[in-house]
Amino acid sequence: MKTTNLTGERIKQYLDEGKRFDGRKPDEFRKISVETSVSKKAEGSARVKIGKTEVLVGIKMDVSEPYPDSPNEGKLMVTSELLPLSSPRFESGPPRFPAIELGRLIDRGIRESKFIEFDKLCIKKREKVWGVFIDIYSINDDGNLIDAAGIGALAALKQVKLPKYDEKNEKVLHGEWTNKKLPLSKDIPIITTLYKIGKNIIVDPTLEEEDVSEVKITIGGTVEGAIFSMQKGNSKKISIKDFHKVLDLADKIRKKFFTSIEKFLK
Amino acid sequence: MVLQLQRKLKKMTKNKIERKIVIPGEIIAKGEDYLPGEGTEKRGDEIITTRYGLAEESNRLMKVIALSGIYQPRRGNVVIGRVENVTFYGWNIDLDSPEYAFLPLQEVPTYVNKDRLNDIFEIGDVIIAKIIGVTNRGIDLTIKSRGLGKIDEGIIIKINSNKVPRIIGKEGSMINLMKNESGCHITVGQNGLIWIQGDKIEDELLVKKAIMFVNEKSFTSGLTKEMKEWFNKEKQK
Amino acid sequence: MSAVKEFKRPDGRKPDEIRPMEAKVGIVPNADGSAMFSFGDTIAIAAVYGPKKMHPQHQQNPEKGTLRCTYNMLSFSVTERIRPGPNRRSTEIGKITEWSLDPVVMIKKYPNMVIDVHIHVLQANASTRCAGINAAALALAHAGIPMNDIVSSISIGKLDKQLVVDLDKDEEDWEEGEGATDIPITMTPNGDITHIQLDGKINSKVLKEVIELARIKTKEVYEVQKKALKDSIKEIK
Numbered sequence: 001m002k003t004t005n006l007t008g009e010r011i012k013q014y015l016d017e018g019k020r021f022d023g024r025k026p027d028e029f030r031k032i033s034v035e036t037s038v039s040k041k042a043e044g045s046a047r048v049k050i051g052k053t054e055v056l057v058g059i060k061m062d063v064s065e066p067y068p069d070s071p072n073e074g075k076l077m078v079t080s081e082l083l084p085l086s087s088p089r090f091e092s093g094p095p096r097f098p099a100i101e102l103g104r105l106i107d108r109g110i111r112e113s114k115f116i117e118f119d120k121l122c123i124k125k126r127e128k129v130w131g132v133f134i135d136i137y138s139i140n141d142d143g144n145l146i147d148a149a150g151i152g153a154l155a156a157l158k159q160v161k162l163p164k165y166d167e168k169n170e171k172v173l174h175g176e177w178t179n180k181k182l183p184l185s186k187d188i189p190i191i192t193t194l195y196k197i198g199k200n201i202i203v204d205p206t207l208e209e210e211d212v213s214e215v216k217i218t219i220g221g222t223v224e225g226a227i228f229s230m231q232k233g234n235s236k237k238i239s240i241k242d243f244h245k246v247l248d249l250a251d252k253i254r255k256k257f258f259t260s261i262e263k264f265l266k
Numbered sequence: 267m268v269l270q271l272q273r274k275l276k277k278m279t280k281n282k283i284e285r286k287i288v289i290p291g292e293i294i295a296k297g298e299d300y301l302p303g304e305g306t307e308k309r310g311d312e313i314i315t316t317r318y319g320l321a322e323e324s325n326r327l328m329k330v331i332a333l334s335g336i337y338q339p340r341r342g343n344v345v346i347g348r349v350e351n352v353t354f355y356g357w358n359i360d361l362d363s364p365e366y367a368f369l370p371l372q373e374v375p376t377y378v379n380k381d382r383l384n385d386i387f388e389i390g391d392v393i394i395a396k397i398i399g400v401t402n403r404g405i406d407l408t409i410k411s412r413g414l415g416k417i418d419e420g421i422i423i424k425i426n427s428n429k430v431p432r433i434i435g436k437e438g439s440m441i442n443l444m445k446n447e448s449g450c451h452i453t454v455g456q457n458g459l460i461w462i463q464g465d466k467i468e469d470e471l472l473v474k475k476a477i478m479f480v481n482e483k484s485f486t487s488g489l490t491k492e493m494k495e496w497f498n499k500e501k502q503k
Numbered sequence: 504m505s506a507v508k509e510f511k512r513p514d515g516r517k518p519d520e521i522r523p524m525e526a527k528v529g530i531v532p533n534a535d536g537s538a539m540f541s542f543g544d545t546i547a548i549a550a551v552y553g554p555k556k557m558h559p560q561h562q563q564n565p566e567k568g569t570l571r572c573t574y575n576m577l578s579f580s581v582t583e584r585i586r587p588g589p590n591r592r593s594t595e596i597g598k599i600t601e602w603s604l605d606p607v608v609m610i611k612k613y614p615n616m617v618i619d620v621h622i623h624v625l626q627a628n629a630s631t632r633c634a635g636i637n638a639a640a641l642a643l644a645h646a647g648i649p650m651n652d653i654v655s656s657i658s659i660g661k662l663d664k665q666l667v668v669d670l671d672k673d674e675e676d677w678e679e680g681e682g683a684t685d686i687p688i689t690m691t692p693n694g695d696i697t698h699i700q701l702d703g704k705i706n707s708k709v710l711k712e713v714i715e716l717a718r719i720k721t722k723e724v725y726e727v728q729k730k731a732l733k734d735s736i737k738e739i740k
Contacts, residue, residue, distance in 0.1 A: 001362045004348050005390040007421045014467045021471060039626040040544060042579035052532050056625065058579030081587055084573075085550040085621035087533050092573060094588075135578040135587060137623070139548075140531050175582035289732045290607070290644050291652035291692060307651065316609060316651055318644040318732055333736065334536060335647025336554055364555045364616055402614075428647065 003211035011212050015200040022206065027253060029204040034155050034264035041175070044159030044182075046264075048152040050204060052142035054086075057152030058135050059160050063172050066122070066129040074121025074129045078107035080136035080149065087141040102136065105231060106149050106191065109220030110134075112228035113189035116157065120183035128170065130162070132182070143207040146218055147257075150191030155264050157182060188265065189228055190254045193218040194246050196238060201249055203257075217243075219250045223258045288321040288330060295328050305330025337363040337427035337457045339405050341397055344414075346422065346455030347407075349391045352383050359395065359407060361457045362424065366404035369395060373408035375415075392417045394453055394461065413453075420451070420463030421470050425481050427458035432489070433480055439490050440480065447497040448473045472500060510665045513673040519716070521657070521669040521723060526637070526731035528645040536646025538731065540638035542669055544628035549638035551646040554616035568613030572600040574635055576624040596632045597622075603636045603656065603689040603698035609649040618648060629672045630658045633687050636698070641728055645735070654697050655724035656689040659713045661705055666713060668720050686710075688717040692725050 003011075011021060018026065030051030038045045038056055045058040066073060080103035082090045110116065121130040134156070136149045160182040164173040195205050195213040205213060214236035220229035232238070238246070288294060294306065295313040302308045305317035306328050315321060319332040339345075339361075347359035347367060356370040369387075371378045378386055387393065394414050395407040409415045425433065433454055434441045445452055450464035450473050460477060462470045479496060483489060510518055522543030531537035534550035541547070557563045574596040578585045589597075600622065608618070620642065622635040633656035640654050660670040663680025670685055677683035684703025690696055696714070705713070 001348065001360060001424065004392045004422045006392050006417060006419070007423075009419075010421050010467055010470070017467075019467075021474075039577065039579050041582050041626060045579055056577065058577060060579050060584035062584065079578075079587055083621065083623065084552070084619065085531060085534065085537075085548070085623060088552055133578070133584055135584075137577055140533050142532070287733045287736050289653060289729055290650035305649070309651075314651065316649045318647060320736075332647045334645060336535075364553070364613075366556070 003208045007208065008212040011209060012198040012200075015197055015202070020202070021208070024204075026200055026202040027249060027256070029257065029260065030206075032151065032260055034151060034261070036155055036159050036264075042156075043161060043163060043177070044156040046152045046155035046159065047139075048148045048155070050144055050148045050151075051206065052140055053144055053148050054139040055145060055148045055152050056137045056139055057149060057156045059156045060133045060135070061160070061163055061172070062131050062133065063123060063128050063165060063170070064131050065127060066125075070118070071126040072122040072129070073118040074116070075131040076107065076111055076116060076118070076134070077131060078103045078110070078134045078136070078153070080106070080138075082138045082141070082145070086138040090138070090141070101233070102146060102149055105146055105218050105220075105229075106134065106136065106153050108229040108231075109150060109189045109191040109218075110153060110157075113185075113187050113220060113222070115185055115187055115189050117183035117185055123165070123167075132157075132160075141207060143205045143210040144193065146193045147191060147204060150189075150220075151261050151264065154188065154190075154261075157184060158265050187222050187226070188258070189220045190222065190258050191218060191220045191229075192250060192253050192257055194250055194253070196236075196242060196246075199242075201242070201245055203249075203253055217246050217250075219254075221250070221254055223255050225251055285320050285322050287319075288315040289318050290316055292321075294321045295323070299326055301327050303327045303329030305332055332428050334426055335428055337361070339363060339365055339367075339397055339400050339457070341400060343397045343456040344394060344453070345397060345407075345457040346392065346394055346417075346453065346459035346461055347457070349387045349389050349393065352387070352389065354380070354383075357383070357387050359393065361405065361455075362459060363405075363427075363457055365400070367407055368404060369393070369407040369409065373398070373406075373410055375410045387416060392422055392461070394455070417461055417463075420461055421474065423460050423462065423474050423477060425458045425460065425477065427456065429481055430454055430456055430458060433460070433477055435490055440493065443490060443493055443497075444473055444476055447494075447501075448476075475500070510662075510667075512662075512667060514671060516667075518665060518667045519720070521720065522671065524724065524727045526641060526727050528641055528731050528735045534642070534646070536642045536644070536648070538638045538641035538645055540634050540641065540728075542628075542630050542634050543671065544626055545630050545634050545671075546625045547622055547631060547634035547638045548625060549620060549622045549635065549642040551618060551620050551639075551642045551648065553618040553646075554613040554648075555619075557615055557617040562617075563615040565614050566611075568610040568616045568618060570601050570605055570608055570610055570618050570620065572597045572604070572620040572622065572639065574600055574622045574624075574632065576627060576631065580624050580627045596635070599632065599698060599700065600636050600639055603654055604639060604643065606695070606697045607640075607650045607652040607654055607691060608643060609651060612649055618643070618646075627672075629670050629675045629685075630687070632656070633658050633669075633689070636689050637724060637728060641731060644732055652691040652693070653725065653728055654689050654691055655721040655728060656687065656698065657717060657720045657724055658685060658687045659717050659720070660685055661703060661709065661713070666709075666716060668716065686713055686717075688714070688721070690717060690721040692722065694718045
């Protein structure tokens with residue numbers, strides 16, 4: 001059942017006092033846990049839990065032709081599925097917008113940061129390059145799937161071992177791995193989403209809080225303050241003043257957030 | 267004759283089953299001495315469980331207290347729901363149950379202008395109502411009694427309807443304890459939606475926390491006593 | 504039976520040895536019921552939603568409810584990435600799962616309604632449908648759905664002439680002698696068959712032995728399922 005207006009009003013009133021229903025501060029995350037190697041068959045995989053929210057992220061690698069406009073660069077494909085298993089609100093069938101949005105947000109956060117060094121994923125210019133497939137699945141939605149997916153993607157990317165490649169037959173030997181890691185840069189893109197509820201900005205909403213939020217802004221950037229990607233979601237407006245608040249808070253949050261997830265990115 | 271009765275009694279006490287966790291398909295009683303109740307069925311001369319939960323025997327009646335499952339609407343139940351749609355004849359109410367529920371405009375105690383049903387309740391409003399009928403078309407509701415109608419303030423929380431009796435407690439012992447300790451008004455809908463309203467949001471959230479505590483510990487005996495201690499601890503925080 | 508001793512399985516198991524099994528209920532808090540079940544590296548999860556009204560309305564059955572199972576493998580559950588979304592294999596296994604469970608689910612109680620069971624394989628090393636069915640049976644019981652039994656599933660294999668239980672991927676690809684025959688079977692604790700499939704080469708006489716082996720081995724699976732359900736209620740006194 002969607003959060004009632006009644007409860008929604010209370011959430012807003014309480015936030016005006018700077019408090020949240022579960023006792024957190026507006027800029028505080030729930031407990032985050034990450035478990036890697038959830039599938040031995042993946043090149044890298046991770047299970048992320050933020051409070052009761054849970055996502056699985058897995059990475060597979062394959063070799064194919066490069067895009068014509070980047071003949072010596074590897075490829076990135078991010079897809080996400082909001083499984084009907086994970087919420088009574090998700091239905092079976094072709095992916096709907098929220099699932100597509102989730103994949104796109106993670107895709108751009110990673111792509112634009114140049115975290116994956118695509119130029120090192122070229123096998124033969126114009127002919128063969130590595131493709132990185134990141135697949136995201138929701139297991140339980142209690143709000144903030146986006147940030148959970150972001151951590152999952154990073155943790156899984158860090159795990160990746162390249163599969164063996166048979167150069168003579170130009171074939172990937174699926175299920176056999178080398179010791180080579182995925183070439184990754186130091187610019188780790190941290191994807192955080194800020195939500196506006198009434199006149200307050202919060203991070204890591206529960207589903208209840210997500211229900212009553214008016215605007216969400218997803219930002220991908222580094223702890224040093226570089227911003228690579230951004231998207232405003234939901235059909236409500238936000239004032240310039242509030243937007244400034246979002247940016248300032250986001251800078252702060254990224255640092256805090258990174259410290260709490262750093263240990264999972266080894 | 268007396269001997270026979272004694273033997274029978276002895277057999278009964280010997281076979282007496284205390285509350286125990288069961289899964290579907292377990293044999294919980296044998297012989298003609300027992301009757302199958304809720305969550306059980308007779309297979310030959312055995313009584314078999316058909317629900318996951320706690321098996322219990324009282325006066326030779328075997329039953330399973332389910333821990334999960336959908337809400338079974340009954341006439342006379344007080345329920346809490348959310349207005350889902352406003353139609354020409356009344357309001358569709360979401361009781362978080364698979365059945366459709368409807369509040370016809372005749373069941374509202376005030377005069378209703380047929381063109382302005384929205385003035386009474388609009389989509390998203392939360393109401394307390396009573397079930398006046400359950401048919402194959404769905405559930406019919408009324409708000410023509412004291413204590414029923416629109417809720418203006420407070421929070422709504424949701425638990426599984428099968429756990430409602432535990433939240434209320436024996437003769438209301440649990441819910442009264444919560445009311446006294448928190449000073450909140452609490453209405454427990456039989457469908458598992460609960461309305462909490464207090465002077466301060468903190469008080470409402472304390473009740474929410476208490477209910478979730480009971481919800482998880484549903485099967486401990488002496489829960490009311492434990493609850494009292496819980497409140498003492500929480501208040502010292 | 505001297506051949507039994509000499510026979511070496513690729514992973515060193517005895518012919519009638521099931522890989523370590525693990526089961527847990529309540530893994531998806533949002534769902535009405537949920538569970539995971541694993542045979543070694545093969546891990547399946549299942550969640551149940553419902554009973555709820557069937558939509559679209561023309562699919563409603565006034566005679567009885569509908570059990571609707573979907574089965575899917577996560578793209579990275581196997582070494583070569585599977586394109587997300589349903590395919591012919593997953594559609595068939597979804598249906599097979601429905602047939603496996605239908606005989607024990609008391610679906611008559613829920614006319615016009617649907618019970619959704621979503622199964623996902625997180626990591627695959629053969630016997631995924633069996634793990635999925637085992638998880639689904641647990642999730643249904645956990646959701647409080649009335650059932651007159653729990654079903655348990657296992658794959659029996661014939662490698663050349665040797666019968667083995669719980670095939671893994673290496674064994675599925677067995678090529679020596681008569682090669683591999685894969686026979687997933689689902690049974691009630693009484694030994695009634697709710698599902699059987701076969702791929703390979705066998706005769707009726709051996710197949711009867713297979714059934715007998717399955718009858719014994721599904722009991723082991725059943726014990727693991729039963730424990731998972733019972734362990735999830737801890738607070739009983």
